[in-house]
Amino acid sequence: MTATDDHIDRLPAPALTRPTSQAERVADMLRTFIIEGELAPGVRLSEERLSRKYQVSRNTLREAFRLLSRERLLVHRMHRGVFVARPTGEDVRDLFRARRALELPAVREADRAPRELVEAVGAAVTEGEAARAEEDWWRMGSANMRFHEALAGLARSARVDEFMRQVLAETRLVFHVMAAPKEFHDPYLPWNRRIHLALVAEDTEDAAAELTEYLATSEEQLIRAFDAMDPAAET
Structure with missing residues (x-):
């Protein structure tokens, strides 16, 4: 076999x-x-x-x-x-441009979203916290994907949902290349909860500010990791 x-x-x-x-x-x-x-x-x-x-x-x-x-x-x-496919460093940069375009507007207008959509964001965070408690890092990564999918879902647009699934699938391939799920997901779990709590409080400005910093930090971390890799490993 x-x-x-x-x-x-x-x-x-x-x-x-x-x-x-x-x-x-x-x-x-x-x-x-x-x-x-x-x-x-x-x-x-x-x-x-x-x-x-x-x-x-x-x-x-x-x-x-x-x-x-x-x-x-x-x-x-x-x-x-x-x-x-195996993503490259340039793919990472483009993916984060797409994620900002999809996630940030949805979060800024989240005060118009039904409560169950905000609850879906919280459920993804709770799932990630449970996975961390069990040291199940790949499951935590999956929960993180669902968290960002739920953020985009706040836009209440089937087209945004479709585009976001495509972007998240590519993003998951990036994390696969890194092969270090704990290091690339664990630091962001408390951040996920802060964003969720800001949404619960209907403080969309704070939630968007947190997400903006989150995406910038995550992109920088991934780009550094890709730059440190042997270029032959990306082909």
């Missing part, structure tokens, strides 16, 4: 509910696996095994692969197959 086989065998059962076409549903499933950390950069996606595991045609898989390739989540290598 190859490493590719191992990765595919460990993937969970799908929850295909949101998109409309079969290819979009498969793409959303694979995107979710990336956000949750189930698929790491460089993993080869076998058409045969995925088709058999999820009972979809190879044509459907190829269309899903094309959709995710346009989102920069997958890459096709001639005569080798389809692989999960």
